[in-house]
Amino acid sequence: MTVRMDAVGNIFGRVEGTDSDAPVVAAGSHIDTVPTGGNFDGSVGVIGAMCAIQRIMAKGKTKNPMEVWVFAGHESSRFGFAHLGSRCICGFTEIDKWKNLKDTTGKTVPEVLANRGLHFDQIAGCKRDASKIKSFAELHIEQGPILEDGNLNVGIVTDIAAPIRLSIKVKGTAAHSGTTPMRSRHDALVAAANIVLAVRQRANAEASKGIVGTVGYMSVKPGAMNIVPGDVEMWVDVRGNDFDLVSSVIDNIKADAQSAAEAEGVKVEINTISSSHPVHLSDELIKLSEDACKEQKIPYTFMIGGGGHDSQEIGQIIPTVVLHIPCLKGVSHTPEEFASIDDIMVGIDALTGLLEKLAR
């Protein structure tokens, strides 16, 4: 395999086929994860792609070249936006917006890339020519309970849900916690607490339609025992596979945030960090994946993908499919995240069958 890294840190491993003009059959995933995350999210799809391609090549060269793609900056944990690497491959860059975002330590995206010997000023050059790529397939743990509960091995993802994400800054008045009468307070944390509960309530109200809503990050300042909080920043993540429904939940949350602020006599500044549309994946690859499972008698189902996958970017320019495998109790993004080697190997069997059909 010949291996290269692009300016944003995506890694590409390539094996040539018998027809050097044939379009690339690609598979892969990411290797970064969240703070205190697990060991299977992403990595399964990278190792799985390498393993599948190795098996296929062992039977002789394919017609099409094959590539393993390892996406950089998949998670949104650090900068509040996801899929840095895959968006660069697709040309979905927001250079002016990205270059000013800071992580909680104050470092910007260009600074963090430079520290890795990468080049933010060259990310426009990371775009791949879609006409030279035949397909992309991503093997990934489900990060949910459906396959385990159904005793199934493969979930063929037909659509990927997508989040709209907000940053909400609450600006109150810091004051002495002992001498400031309750009636004179403008407590940023009290308003923020009401916003957290509003996110929960608005998401619960649409949960039956697949909506989930979360406040995952909150900072409270000055943050001392004896000071009424003056500033709170929080991040809101709302997802579903119906963009209009997600948008209306977000609109309700914005209105709730304004009401909570007025009730406490504080100000809120709401910014949309990201707004992505759900993506329908390739019907042809979905069908070929089903064939691969049937031929190998692998128990499978069709499902909606709730987690963010780089495939929701790639799927907009290249025929793409995601194959989910079960993970223990559907738990992910924690150290308890687990997928058995047996389940992983069955997933790789399905991926191998799919890539054979595409590349042979």
Next chain:
Amino acid sequence: MTVRMDAVGNIFGRVEGTDSDAPVVAAGSHIDTVPTGGNFDGSVGVIGAMCAIQRIMAKGKTKNPMEVWVFAGHESSRFGFAHLGSRCICGFTEIDKWKNLKDTTGKTVPEVLANRGLHFDQIAGCKRDASKIKSFAELHIEQGPILEDGNLNVGIVTDIAAPIRLSIKVKGTAAHSGTTPMRSRHDALVAAANIVLAVRQRANAEASKGIVGTVGYMSVKPGAMNIVPGDVEMWVDVRGNDFDLVSSVIDNIKADAQSAAEAEGVKVEINTISSSHPVHLSDELIKLSEDACKEQKIPYTFMIGGGGHDSQEIGQIIPTVVLHIPCLKGVSHTPEEFASIDDIMVGIDALTGLLEKLAR
């Protein structure tokens, strides 16, 4: 003035009197403040004591020796407990408890003292012999709106309200924010938000009886856009001048926290960080302070002290009084904190008159 520092960092400046056996007339305050605090909280009482003693000595030696006391570690911001220095002077130490407390950077009290060349293992030796101290007086900004609203110059504090403080740790289940259905969540932040609102509601219910309640510190972990929060720690501060009422508010908040945890399927661990009793100050010094104000035609009133003062420790072993001066809009513990030089000087006039009566 001869100056010395003790093992915990308290500073004592002393001028001798004509009678070397006469008990000490002391005055002072603290010079530390809270994160993003103001320039007047504490400092006014230290500079005021130096200025008053200088004026008195200018008229000739007094009978009693006089001392300026500068207390170390007054604020609770860093370790969640207040009055480190004054409690050592009184012998109110909790060495085993203090030595294990960590600040948010993980440093312990002994480590922080050692970094300043001080000696935690010697703090028992900081205790002063109360029989050799005649009185202590603390000049301090009110940190509240009463004097400014009443157009008064001096508030003679008769009682100091005291806080009961809790650390509440909420332990939920960190999980993927996109693939964890709303019904399967155990979100530590949702439970914490309900606790914040319970503290506000319980304090509001008793606000007419002088109760204030605050959640000033909260940390949310892992703290990422796409992770349901698994752990939250928060600090609760409830104050009043009626210990039984403060205790009952605290009990209600503990019960509310348990209910909030059960509703979300999370666990709470509640620890009492500190529990101090309101302190009634010296009737004799209150009377002498009133005399000093009357003689100088200084507009004064009697009041309850809502803020924590080292005088609430000292007042338990030595006759003590606190004199408040107005501060702008009653705002304190913020950079906007302000007291005019004119108001400060009138406060020093009152303090000077009081110390004259005690030491001459």
